Structure formats: structure tokens, C-alpha cells
Amino acid sequence: MAVNDVNIFSESDSDEELVNYVNILYRRPYVVRQRPDHLQFWDDVDFINRFRLSKETVQELLVNIENIIQEECMIIQQGFYRIAAFPRVLLALDCTHVKIQSPGGAQAEQFRNRKGYFSMNIQAACDHNLKFRNIVARWPGATHDSTIFNNSMLKAVFEDGMGNHLILGDSGYPLIKYLITPLLNPTTPGENRFNEAQIRTRNVIERAFGVWKRRFPVLALGLRLQLPTVQDIIMATAILHNIAIVNNEPEVLVDEEVAQLIENVIPAENNNDIENESTRNELIHYFNRIMMDSHCNLIKSPLLAERFVIFSIASFLVAHILFFLGLLETGFRRLDGFHFAQFVSTVGSVVDVDGSSTATKFCEVLATDGIGGSSVNCMANLNPEPALNIEKCADHQEAEMNWLIELEEEDNNPNETTSNNNKSDIEKRNEEFRNNLKLSANTFNIKHRAS
Numbered sequence: 420m421a422v423n424d425v426n427i428f429s430e431s432d433s434d435e436e437l438v439n440y441v442n443i444l445y446r447r448p449y450v451v452r453q454r455p456d457h458l459q460f461w462d463d464v465d466f467i468n469r470f471r472l473s474k475e476t477v478q479e480l481l482v483n484i485e486n487i488i489q490e491e492c493m494i495i496q497q498g499f500y501r502i503a504a505f506p507r508v509l510l511a512l513d514c515t516h517v518k519i520q521s522p523g524g525a526q527a528e529q530f531r532n533r534k535g536y537f538s539m540n541i542q543a544a545c546d547h548n549l550k551f552r553n554i555v556a557r558w559p560g561a562t563h564d565s566t567i568f569n570n571s572m573l574k575a576v577f578e579d580g581m582g583n584h585l586i587l588g589d590s591g592y593p594l595i596k597y598l599i600t601p602l603l604n605p606t607t608p609g610e611n612r613f614n615e616a617q618i619r620t621r622n623v624i625e626r627a628f629g630v631w632k633r634r635f636p637v638l639a640l641g642l643r644l645q646l647p648t649v650q651d652i653i654m655a656t657a658i659l660h661n662i663a664i665v666n667n668e669p670e671v672l673v674d675e676e677v678a679q680l681i682e683n684v685i686p687a688e689n690n691n692d693i694e695n696e697s698t699r700n701e702l703i704h705y706f707n708r709i710m711m712d713s714h715c716n717l718i719k720s721p722l723l724a725e726r727f728v729i730f731s732i733a734s735f736l737v738a739h740i741l742f743f744l745g746l747l748e749t750g751f752r753r754l755d756g757f758h759f760a761q762f763v764s765t766v767g768s769v770v771d772v773d774g775s776s777t778a779t780k781f782c783e784v785l786a787t788d789g790i791g792g793s794s795v796n797c798m799a800n801l802n803p804e805p806a807l808n809i810e811k812c813a814d815h816q817e818a819e820m821n822w823l824i825e826l827e828e829e830d831n832n833p834n835e836t837t838s839n840n841n842k843s844d845i846e847k848r849n850e851e852f853r854n855n856l857k858l859s860a861n862t863f864n865i866k867h868r869a870s
């Protein structure tokens with residue numbers, strides 16, 4: 420037993436030993452047999468006697484099956500494309516660990532993963548609807564994801580030719596012409612856009628694993644059974660998961676403990692094997708072109724360009740109007756006596772209206788609601804003389820200014836000496852304000868009577 424343990428932990432261990440162990444443990448000997456072409460080998464009579472169908476009927480059935488497969492592949496590609504505009508994707512590929520008890524024996528440590536517990540590493544590929552399309556459940560937890568893929572039937576099928584269809588995988592897989600992995604160090608905007616679309620599109624397999632394990636928590640909590648039974652349960656639950664997806668069964672809620680076990684995903688190790696980078700470069704160029712087209716669409720489409728120009732002008736005008744109104748409101752509330760007198764004289768000399776209505780406009784400006792909790796309304800008692808109206812509004816304005824200054828004194832000037840100095844400054848400022856305002860009112864009254 421000790422000798423076997425030494426062999427297990429020696430440096431000579433490799434993926435080839437794992438492959439040989441799995442082939443001996445699970446697989447029958449692989450035998451290649453020559454398959455005859457029955458359509459060519461048999462004549463019409465013998466073909467009907469053997470298969471009970473004519474050659475024409477069989478050929479029609481084969482064409483119909485091929486069309487159905489192509490239509491389904493097109494639907495899957497469109498579903499993946501709607502996620503993040505990644506083209507030609509047929510499958511999202513990844514591996515997940517199903518916890519098991521120690522299988523015992525000399526090779527038990529082959530099932531211990533990088534997290535330290537015993538598991539089986541399950542490879543699965545799903546479509547855009549989280550439905551499993553391919554699943555491999557026979558590899559120990561210590562096996563690398565790329566080793567499982569390199570020895571899977573899925574790779575053999577794509578090697579034989581699957582058109583221009585693509586598989587998306589994480590950085591744990593090698594980069595092949597049909598298996599696209601993300602860039603480890605993207606630099607350009609096109610590369611960043613490619614990585615973002617690749618990760619978002621590939622995320623469906625992560626979601627599929629989460630839905631699968633929440634529906635069957637035993638996959639996360641652990642299976643305490645023999646390995647053949649564990650394999651049967653994994654395959655059976657995967658089939659039931661697909662049936663639930665087809666029938667739109669609601670997802671199952673689990674407690675926090677199970678949720679943490681499900682989310683405890685073992686990250687993939689980076690794989691730097693690059694067999695063919697041309698396909699990925701073409702996709703990066705495609706996303707570069709998408710980004711450029713998105714900026715040029717406004718130029719190419721006159722309707723979009725016109726709408727963009729109108730929207731920009733409207734936004735510019737609204738922003739400046741709001742900015743001007745804010746300045747105007749702030750200015751009216753903080754006008755000192757000199758500038759207010761200038762404002763009155765200027766408006767009085769330009770606006771060609773009667774004195775009463777002009778005074779009303781001044782009162783509307785000064786009668787601002789909500790200042791100091793009081794509402795000033797000097798329009799109710801207007802005199803025929805504009806000067807008296809302006810003077811009355813000035814009284815209200817002075818009262819409000821005094822109130823605001825008193826508040827500032829309470830907050831900012833606790834010192835009594837400083838407060839007395841400020842009071843004297845306030846009195847001088849109010850006196851100057853009233854003198855300038857009366858001077859402007861007299862000027863305005865004289866102009867009004869002359870007109």
C-alpha cells in the first residue's frame with residue numbers, strides 16, 4: 420500500500436496516467452469496425468427486405484432529419500446572439516465538481532480536487548436555454564478540464580466538421596478554431612468588447628449548473644454511493660433538468676448552506692495552449708467593426724442623424740434655460756440697492772407699459788414665496804403712483820433682508836462685538852439701498868408722467 424501511495428504522489432504522474440486509469444475503469448476496448456454503405460451495398464429488393472423501407476423513403480427521411488438539425492442549430496445560434504451579439508455560438512462549455520465520498524483503493528487520491536475534497540469532474544455543454552446538450556460524467560476530480568475535453572466525443576465531432584459553429588469555453592481550455600476562449604490580457608477596445616461578449620455569452624453554462632444543483636441539492640451536498648451509482652444519478656438528474664427546462668418548471672429555492680456550496684465554484688486554471696488563433700482574431704476584428712459601426716450609424720442614417728441633432732439642440736437649450744433661470748432667481752434674491760436701482764431704471768426706460776402694470780412686475784419679482792417662512796404680496800395694495808408701489812415693495816424686501824441677516828448672525832456670529840459691528844453695517848447698507856431705490860423710483864415716475 421505504501422508503494423502505491425508513493426507512486427500516486429510522485430512527479431511522474433500526468434494526464435496520460437489519468438486517461439489510462441479512466442479507460443481501464445470505465446471504458447470497454449475501443450474497436451473500429453468498417454461500416455458498409457447500405458444504400459450502395461444492397462439492391463432495391465434486398466434493401467426493402469432488410470429495412471422494410473425503400474431507398475427513396477430512407478433518403479427523404481435523412482434529408483428531413485438534416486433540415487431539422489440545421490433549423491435547431493440556427494435557433495440556438497440566434498439565442499446566443501441575442502445575449503451579447505456573439506455570432507455562430509452553438510454550445511457553452513465548462514466543468515463542475517460533484518462531491519462524493521472517498522472511493523477507496525490505490526487511486527483514491529485521483530478524486531481529490533484542488534479544493535481538497537473528493538469529487539467527480541463533470542463536463543457539460545448547454546444551449547442558450549440552459550438545456551444540457553452534452554455531458555461527460557466519468558472523470559476524477561483531479562483531472563484538468565482540458566484533459567476531459569481532449570478525450571471527449573464532443574471534440575471528435577467538431578474535429579470531423581461542424582460547419583462554422585463555435586463552442587465557448589473559459590481560460591482552462593485550449594484555443595482551437597472551433598473552441599473560443601477569452602483573452603488573458605486585452606488591451607484594445609475591440610479586445611475588451613470581445614472578452615465582455617464572450618464572458619456574458621458563456622455565462623449560461625454557469626447558470627445551468629446553478630439551476631441543476633439547486634433543483635438536486637445532493638449534487639452539492641455529496642453522494643455517498645459507489646462510483647457507478649454516482650454516474651447514474653448524475654446522468655439521470657441531468658435528463659430531469661432538461662425535462663424541467665422544456666416544461667418551464669420554476670426554479671427551486673434552497674437554504675443558505677446549500678446556496679454557498681453551489682456557489683463555491685473551483686476556478687479554472689489558465690491554459691496557454693493555442694492551436695489556432697485565426698478564428699479568435701477574426702472575431703476580435705468583428706467586434707472592432709461593430710464598435711465603429713455603432714459610432715458611424717448616425718452618419719450613415721439621415722433619420723438618426725436628424726433626430727440626434729434635434730435632441731442635442733433641445734438638450735442644449737433646456738440646460739441653458741434652466742441655468743439662466745437659476746441665475747435669475749439667485750440674482751433677484753441677492754440684489755443690493757445699487758444694482759436693484761439700476762435694474763428698475765433700465766426696465767422703466769425700456770418697457771412701454773403703464774406705471775401700474777410695471778410696478779406690478781417689480782412686485783412680482785420681489786414677492787418671492789417661502790423666504791423666511793413669510794409670503795410677501797405687495798400686489799394687493801397697489802397705489803396709482805408707481806413710485807409708491809416700488810417703495811412699498813422695497814419695505815417688504817428690506818424686512819426680508821433683515822430677517823435673513825439675523826439668521827446668519829445667529830449661526831455664524833456668536834460674538835456680541837462682531838454682531839454689533841455687523842448691525843451698523845446692515846443699517847448703512849439698508850439706508851443706501853432705500854436712497855438708491857427712491858432715486859430710481861423718482862426717475863421712473865418722471866418718465867412715466869412725461870409719456
